[in-house]
Each structure stands twice: as structure tokens, then as C-alpha cells.
Amino acid sequence: MTEQRSLQNLQRWVQEVITNPDGIAAGVESPTARQQIDIGAANIEDVVEPSSRLGSAERLAVYGNAYFARLVECLGEEFPATRYALGEETFESFAFGYVNDSPSSSYSLGFLGERFAQYLIDTRPTDVPKPGWPDFLIDLATLERTYAEVFDGPGPENLATLQPEDLQSVPPELVNDVRFVPVPSLRLMEASFPVHEYVTAVRRDQSLEIPMPAETLLVITRREYVVRRGTVSRAEFQLLRAIIDGNTLGAAIEIAAEAMPDETDEELASNLSKWFQHWASAGWFLRVELPKL
Amino acid sequence: MSEARLGLPNLGFGVGLRTPHYPHILKHKPDVDWFEIISENYMDSGGRPRHVLEQIVEQYKVVMHGVSLSIGSTDPLNFEYLGKLKKLAEWTKAAWISDHVCWTGVNGLNGHDLLPLPYNEETLQHVVSRIKTVQDFLERPLVLENPSTYVTFTDSTMSEWDFVTRMAEEADCGLLLDVNNVYVSCFNHDLDPEDFIRSLPHERIVQFHLAGHTDCGTHIIDTHDNFVVDKVWDLYRLAHKLTGGVSTLLEWDAQIPDFDVVHGEVLKARDLIRDGGAAPSTPRHAEADSSASEQPPQVARRSATVPQPAVFVAAEVE
Numbered sequence: 001m002t003e004q005r006s007l008q009n010l011q012r013w014v015q016e017v018i019t020n021p022d023g024i025a026a027g028v029e030s031p032t033a034r035q036q037i038d039i040g041a042a043n044i045e046d047v048v049e050p051s052s053r054l055g056s057a058e059r060l061a062v063y064g065n066a067y068f069a070r071l072v073e074c075l076g077e078e079f080p081a082t083r084y085a086l087g088e089e090t091f092e093s094f095a096f097g098y099v100n101d102s103p104s105s106s107y108s109l110g111f112l113g114e115r116f117a118q119y120l121i122d123t124r125p126t127d128v129p130k131p132g133w134p135d136f137l138i139d140l141a142t143l144e145r146t147y148a149e150v151f152d153g154p155g156p157e158n159l160a161t162l163q164p165e166d167l168q169s170v171p172p173e174l175v176n177d178v179r180f181v182p183v184p185s186l187r188l189m190e191a192s193f194p195v196h197e198y199v200t201a202v203r204r205d206q207s208l209e210i211p212m213p214a215e216t217l218l219v220i221t222r223r224e225y226v227v228r229r230g231t232v233s234r235a236e237f238q239l240l241r242a243i244i245d246g247n248t249l250g251a252a253i254e255i256a257a258e259a260m261p262d263e264t265d266e267e268l269a270s271n272l273s274k275w276f277q278h279w280a281s282a283g284w285f286l287r288v289e290l291p292k293l
Numbered sequence: 294m295s296e297a298r299l300g301l302p303n304l305g306f307g308v309g310l311r312t313p314h315y316p317h318i319l320k321h322k323p324d325v326d327w328f329e330i331i332s333e334n335y336m337d338s339g340g341r342p343r344h345v346l347e348q349i350v351e352q353y354k355v356v357m358h359g360v361s362l363s364i365g366s367t368d369p370l371n372f373e374y375l376g377k378l379k380k381l382a383e384w385t386k387a388a389w390i391s392d393h394v395c396w397t398g399v400n401g402l403n404g405h406d407l408l409p410l411p412y413n414e415e416t417l418q419h420v421v422s423r424i425k426t427v428q429d430f431l432e433r434p435l436v437l438e439n440p441s442t443y444v445t446f447t448d449s450t451m452s453e454w455d456f457v458t459r460m461a462e463e464a465d466c467g468l469l470l471d472v473n474n475v476y477v478s479c480f481n482h483d484l485d486p487e488d489f490i491r492s493l494p495h496e497r498i499v500q501f502h503l504a505g506h507t508d509c510g511t512h513i514i515d516t517h518d519n520f521v522v523d524k525v526w527d528l529y530r531l532a533h534k535l536t537g538g539v540s541t542l543l544e545w546d547a548q549i550p551d552f553d554v555v556h557g558e559v560l561k562a563r564d565l566i567r568d569g570g571a572a573p574s575t576p577r578h579a580e581a582d583s584s585a586s587e588q589p590p591q592v593a594r595r596s597a598t599v600p601q602p603a604v605f606v607a608a609e610v611e
Contacts, residue, residue, distance in 0.1 A: 007416050008367040010448060011399045014408065049445045052483050053511040059481075062443040062512065067404050074405075104403045107361035107374045108333045152340040184339075225341035 005037055005047075013037040013047070018064040021100045024057045027064070071099045071112060078113040078148050081195075081202040082140045085210065094120070110152060117141040131192035131213040139191040139216075143199055146187050146220055147227050155222045156183035162285040167276050170288060176250030177291040180243045183221060186284050188241055191216040196229050223283055230282075235263050236275050248291075297496040299434045299467050301389055304354055304540040306559045308552075311545070315345045317552040322352060325556060329542050330385070332359040336377040346385065355385045356500070356540070358469075361403060362392035364427065364437065365410045365420050368399050375430050382431070389499060391436040391469045394420070394457060407440040411448035412456035417463070424464035436499045437461075438469035441477040441506075441515030453478070454492040461497045468493065470536075471502035472529045473521065477513045486528055495536045503529060503562060504544040518547035520558060526565060533566055 005013075013036035020027030025041035027033055039046050041057070048056040072095040076083045083091040098119045104112050120141055124134045161183060170178055194216045201208040217237035220229045232240065238259045242252035257268055279285055305326030310318075317323070328349060335346050349355065359378065363371075382390055395407040410416050428435050439457060451459075461468050470493065479486040505519030521529075521543070529541075543559035 005448060007365075007411065007419060008399070010411060010446065011367055011396060011408075015399055015402065015404065019402075019404065045447075047447055049447055051445075051481060051512070056444070059444040059512070062514070063406060063408065066406060070405060104398075104405060105401050106403060107371065108337060109405060110333075110337060150340075152338050152342060154339040157344070222340065225344050 009036045010047070014060075014063075017060060018067050019100075019103065020064070021068075021096070024060045024064055028057075068096055068099060071104065071109075072096055074109050074112055075099070075116065079116065079141055079144045081144060081199040082137060084202045085137060085140060085198070097123070110148070113145055113148065117145055133210070135213075136193045136195070136210060139193050139195045140198065143189060143191065143195050143218070143220075146189060147199070147229075150185045150187060150220055150222050150227050154184040155225065156185060156283055156286070157223075157225060159183065159286055161283040162280045162287050164277050164280040166288060167280065170290065174290055176248060176253075178249050178288045179246065180249065180279075180288055181286045182244050183284060183286055185220075185222040186244065187220040188237065188244065189218040189220060190237070191218060196231070219284065221282075221284055228282075233271075235260050235268055235271065239268075239272075239275070249288075298499045298539065299465075299497075301434075301436075301467065301499045302540075303538060304356070304388060306563050307354075307356070307540065307542045308555055308559055309358075309542060309544045309546070310346075310349065310355075311549055312342070313549050314552040314555070315341075319345065319348060323552065323556060325353065327354040327356060327388070327540070327542075329356045329358045329544075332357045332378055332381060332390070333361050335385075336374075336381050350385045355387055356542075357382055357385065357387040357390045358438075359390065359392040360405070360407065361397055362427070363395070363397040363403070364392060364423050364435075365394065365408075365416065366396035366399055367419070368401065370423060370426060372430070375427060379431050382433070389436050389467065390431060390433065391438055391467075391500065393438045393440045394460070395440045407442075409440065409442040409444060409446070410456075411446035412453055413448055413450040417456060417459055420460055421464045424460070424466050428464070428466065434465070434467050436467035436469050438471050438502065439474050439478070441471070441474040441481075441513075443481055443512060443514075445482050452484075452492070454489050458492065458494050461494055466497075467499040468497045469500045469502060470498045470532055471504070472532055473502065473504045473506055473525050474515060476522075476525050476528055477506050477515045480513045487531060490528060490532050490535065493535075498532070498536050498539055500539055501529065501532060501541045501562075502544055503541065503559065504546075516547055517544050521561070526561070529562060530565060538566060 013033050016030060016033040016036065017024055017027035020030060028039065028041045028044055037047060044056040044060065048060055050056045051059060072092050075095040075098070076091065086094065098116055101119060102115045117138055120134070120138045124138065128134055192213050192215070194211050194214050196216065196218055198208055198211060215234070217232050217234060218229055219232055219240065220227065222228065235256060238256035239252055242255040243249065247255060253268065257263065257265060260268070307327035307329055308325055310328040310330045330346065335342055357378070361374065378390065393407045394410065396410060397406060397408060398404050410420070424435055424437070439453065457468065460466070470490070475486045475489050478484070479489055503521050503525065504515065504517045505521055507514045507516040507518065541559060541562050543555060545555045549555070
């Protein structure tokens with residue numbers, strides 16, 4: 001045995017070395033590794049023993065290769081449509097960059113992909129007009145992450161949800177003051193491309209061309225432990241957004257109307273009854289809460 | 294220790310619960326002695342994995358097996374994680390909780406790998422102290438598994454089996470003997486796997502793991518993607534003889550075949566013990582070599598030979 005280091009020094013050194021994107025030798029030579037154990041790449045044997053068949057650097061490379069391969073593979077499983085759109089090699093390059101930029105700090109791989117869409121936003125080429133190819137990828141990754149969170153997050157399965165007849169029991173004079181309480185899995189997403197159709201096609205092993213840009217307003221939730229998604233109009237989306245943000249129904253209608261200058265009050269009002277019935281039958285809300293008197 | 298195996302029962306022959314098998318298990322309710330779950334896959338789940346587990350624990354005995362306790366790390370213990378682990382164990386009525394003699398990261402990071410420790414006095418005291426803290430918190434003994442490893446450190450002053458023996462006795466914890474991991478590590482480190490198994494404190498072994506691996510020629514990787522090889526069956530027979538028989542579990546985590554194939558593999562262990570004869574026949578492809586072991590870091594392929602653990606639950610969407 002050579003000079004004994006502290007366990008902490010050794011662990012920090014190993015982590016620096018096997019997570020270095022440029023490989024084991026570069027990791028050993030990095031300043032952060034040398035702060036822990038000050039050896040050069042030629043002296044790895046001072047820390048890691050060789051075997052009869054492999055040198056010390058080759059043995060460490062098993063861990064280095066596995067680190068990136070494992071996490072890239074997990075990202076590929078969470079973002080299958082993004083991977084399909086990019087192709088294996090390009091996706092791996094993005095995922096590799098992401099893992100290097102945002103290493104996991106959680107005990108669970110379920111959190112690994114939570115910043116992947118933001119990574120794509122942060123690294124978006126600035127010279128590509130919007131909405132372009134990078135925005136399609138960002139929308140795809142955002143939707144796939146949303147699916148993952150809705151799939152395994154809190155859901156409505158053991159909760160009573162709003163029924164169509166519940167709405168009829170609200171006294172007319174109080175309608176403007178009620179608040180809708182969404183199911184915990186309800187999410188809204190605004191996309192520049194119809195990425196929901198693309199994701200579904202990929203999951204069904206159907207080949208698809210990259211779609212043309214089109215405003216896509218998605219409602220995502222879960223029923224019977226399966227993620228469900230649908231599209232809504234701009235007016236319905238704005239109203240849902242205002243309601244989910246905690247506004248009373250009356251305030252939400254006003255906000256939605258202001259955000260939709262081309263939509264007349266009459267047009268908005270004529271749709272409300274139809275939407276409320278749909279929200280109730282789709283299980284998007286738990287209940288309506290009457291104002292406290 | 295007052296009782297062998299900490300008083301923990303022999304559950305028989307179990308299978309690692311994996312998502313591709315959910316529909317089969319729920320529909321056919323196979324006659325399996327017990328299931329082992331990956332703790333981290335259910336600790337935060339509010340969706341289908343948790344719903345399925347709820348049905349599983351109603352019908353089967355369950356053991357919890359973790360991959361992120363990081364008992365050997367020099368980072369502080371994560372008590373939020375331990376709290377969730379304890380809560381899940383109470384909910385599942387887990388027969389015991391296991392993890393690995395390893396560390397998974399430092400400086401607040403998790404590499405999601407089972408990284409090896411240097412086996413010396415400093416590490417021993419560090420690990421023993423942390424096991425005692427965890428056992429006090431969980432209010433139950435911890436069962437720790439020997440990982441497959443690919444490096445050894447010059448800082449080691451004792452063998453892995455001496456380290457594990459002293460660790461188990463000083464911390465008063467149980468051991469999960471992964472027979473395949475013994476074979477893999479001993480091949481990689483030029484050691485005799487029989488020496489390893491003979492040198493352990495057999496009365497502390499609560500559970501066996503069996504799995505397949507990938508032979509890369511210069512080293513073996515613990516991939517859990519194939520049948521158990523004959524040499525591992527030979528070691529299993531030896532371990533069974535030395536312990537008198539303990540709960541046995543088959544892990545299959547990549548290229549997962551139908552449930553009946555996985556279940557059939559662990560039942561070979563039952564037949565081997567019952568017959569007391571030769572190792573079960575291993576399909577020819579189980580011994581196949583792989584040349585895909587050394588990937589350049591930038592070219593991490595989906596089909597790469599990735600050591601376990603790699604546990605991820607994909608969403609189902611309609």
C-alpha cells in the first residue's frame with residue numbers, strides 16, 4: 001500500500017475522474033481531481049490497482065463509461081419522442097451534454113430529466129427564427145417530462161371529482177364567486193407544434209415527418225393511472241389558466257376575455273356551459289368552492 | 294446477535310418486481326414465494342407503480358432493496374430519504390430492507406452506480422457508524438449486499454470478505470450475498486470466489502441474489518440481462534450448503550424476458566437444492582461474450598453494457 005488518503009479524498013477523486021466528459025486520463029489530470037489526490041495520469045496505479053487483464057485506467061473506465069451510458073439510457077427512456085426526432089447519435093450528444101451540465105443530485109432516477117427541457121432552452125441556437133426546429137425539440141421534451149411527472153405524481157384516482165350536476169347546484173348569484181379546484185395531476189401546456197400527436201405516433205412505432213408549426217394548447221391529466229391529453233381552444237385555455245391560477249370564475253372570465261380581444265363576451269359566454277360540462281365529465285376538477293360568507 | 298439471520302425468515306424463491314411484468318402478475322397472480330422491489334421506484338410514486346405495488350403487497354410477501362442509501366459515502370446521511378424509506382417499509386410490511394456496501398456519490402451528487410470502497414480501518418469505522426445510525430432510525434436491522442466491482446484500491450488493507458465480516462459483526466447487521474456479484478468481482482480482481490463465500494459469517498446471511506452477467510473477456514460486467522451461468526450455480530450450491538439455505542431472489546433488469554422465464558430461472562435454485570445434484574442447464578447464449586464493454590465516453594450507446602443498477606419507470610400515455 002502507498003500513502004493512505006482519507007476516504008473523503010478518495011471518493012471525491014473517483015467521482016471527479018469517472019464523471020469527466022473527456023475520459024479517465026483527463027479526469028485524473030483535472031485540477032479538481034488533483035486537489036484531492038495529486039497524481040498524474042501516468043500514476044493511476046498509485047490509487048487503483050491493475051488486474052491481471054486490465055490496467056488501472058481501463059478498470060476505472062468501466063465506471064466512467066457506465067456513468068454516462070446509464071444516465072443517457074435513462075433519459076432516452078423518458079424522452080423517446082425527442083430521441084426519435086433527433087436520432088440516436090444526436091440525442092445521445094444532447095443527453096451527454098445535459099448529464100455533464102446537470103448531474104443528478106437525487107436518490108431517484110425519476111428526477112434525472114426534470115431540467116432537460118430547460119437545458120435545451122438554455123442551449124438553443126440564437127440564429128434560428130422562432131418557431132423553428134429547436135423549438136419543436138423543446139416542446140417535445142417539455143411534453144415528455146410533463147407526461148412523466150403526471151404519470152407518477154399525485155393523481156385523482158382515489159378522489160371524488162366534480163360531476164356535471166354539481167355545477168347546477170351553485171346558486172346563480174354566487175356563480176361568479178366560485179373557485180374550481182383542479183385535480184392534482186392537471187397541467188396546461190402551450191406549444192408551437194402539435195407535439196402531442198408526434199409523441200403518440202412515436203409511442204405507437206408510427207413514422208412521422210416533423211410537423212409544421214401550429215399553436216397547440218394542451219390539457220394533460222391522468223385517469224385510471226394512465227396519462228390523458230387533449231387540445232382546447234385559445235379561449236378555453238386562457239380561462240383554464242386563470243382558474244388554475246386561483247382566480248374566481250368571474251375574475252377568470254375577465255382575464256380570459258382581456259387576453260382574447262377578438263373573442264366577444266357573448267362568444268365566450270356561449271361556450272362556458274359546454275366547457276363546464278366537458279371539464280366535469282373529463283375529471284379535470286375536484287369540486288367548486290363557494291365563497292365564504 | 295441472538296438469532297441466526299437476525300431472526301428473519303426464509304421466504305423461499307422470489308423474483309425482482311419489474312414494470313414489464315406488472316400486467317402478467319396482476320392478471321395471473323403467479324405462484325411466487327415473494328417479490329423484491331426497488332425502494333427508490335416507489336418512495337415518491339403517486340401513480341401506477343404505487344397502485345400496482347398496493348395490489349402486490351396484498352397478495353405477496355415483499356422485501357425492499359435500495360440502490361441509493363450510499364452507506365459508504367462521506368456525505369452526510371440523507372434523512373429525508375431515510376424517512377421515506379421507513380414509511381414505505383411500514384406501508385409494504387417489508388420483511389426487511391436491503392442496500393449495498395458501497396457509495397453512490399459525494400458533494401451532493403448521485404452517479405447512480407454502486408461504487409466500491411477501499412477496505413481499511415477508516416472505512417470500516419465510518420460504515421459501521423452509519424449502519425448503526427440507519428438501523429436506529431429505521432428501527433430494524435439493515436441487510437447489506439456485496440456489489441459487483443471493477444476496481445480495487447491501493448488504500449485497502451484487508452480483503453472484501455474480512456471487511457464485510459467485521460462490518461456485519463460490529464454493526465450487527467445482516468448480509469445479502471449476491472452470488473453472481475462474488476463471481477464477477479472475483480474474476481475482475483483475480484480472486485477465488487469459493488474463498489470469498491467460505492470466509493463470510495454464514496449465520497448473518499439473510500438472502501441470496503442470483504443474476505446473469507456479461508463476460509467481456511478481460512472483465513465481467515454485472516448486467517442482469519441473462520440466465521445464471523453454471524459457475525454461479527456451483528457457487529450457489531456452496532453458499533446454500535454453508536448457510537443451510539436462505540431466501541433466494543433472481544434479478545433480471547435488462548432485455549427482460551416473459552415473467553415465466555424469470556420465475557423459471559429462480560425455480561432452478563429450488564430444484565438444485567432439492568435434487569442436490571448438478572447445476573441446472575444454462576442456455577448456450579448465457580455464456581456469450583460481449584465486445585461492447587469499452588465505450589468511449591462521448592459515445593454512450595443504448596445497447597452499451599451497463600452495469601446495474603439502471604432502474605427507471607417510463608410513463609404510460611393515452
